[in-house]
Amino acid sequence: MEVEIFHKGGVTFEAVTRGHKVICDQPAHNGGLDQGMTPPEFLLASLGTCAGFYAAQYLKTRSLPADGLHIKVVAEKATQPARLGRFQIEVAAPALDEHHQAGILRAVKACLIHNTLLNSPAIDIILTEPDEVAA
Numbered sequence: 142m143e144v145e146i147f148h149k150g151g152v153t154f155e156a157v158t159r160g161h162k163v164i165c166d167q168p169a170h171n172g173g174l175d176q177g178m179t180p181p182e183f184l185l186a187s188l189g190t191c192a193g194f195y196a197a198q199y200l201k202t203r204s205l206p207a208d209g210l211h212i213k214v215v216a217e218k219a220t221q222p223a224r225l226g227r228f229q230i231e232v233a234a235p236a237l238d239e240h241h242q243a244g245i246l247r248a249v250k251a252c253l254i255h256n257t258l259l260n261s262p263a264i265d266i267i268l269t270e271p272d273e274v275a276a
Contacts, residue, residue: 153177181216181225189214191254192230199248206235228258 144158146165152173154165165180167173178186193212200207211233219226234245249255 184225185214185216185228188228188230188252188254188258191252192232192249195248195252196232196234196245199245200234203241203244205237205241208235210234230255 142158144156147155147157149155149164152167152171153176156163156165163183164177165183166176167179168175171179189212192214193210196212197207197210199205200210213231213233215229215231216225217227218224230249232245232249234242237245
């Protein structure tokens, strides 16, 4: 997996992968033009869409309806160091019996992003010159 990030001026960035592009920006009160989600909002979106994918797959493989499937992710900020300290994923699914409620919760907990956040990955940071970056 690879995503390239390009500075577009000010505090605006463009993320590109597989021909898809998204804009990341800050709200006006934080010096941005509010042209896109902030990095923490992208993280919440990543967690929520991953949870939604796993929930939808659970429903699909059991021929259960996915009508109204809706995921909401909320995070609380923490300090020292600055980070998101607590996440809550709310999954609204069609009426399910207790067996399938437990199953959809297991499926959502298997989400790649959920598991990544629970198990701190190694993060290497490498500084290069702009001409060394592949275009």
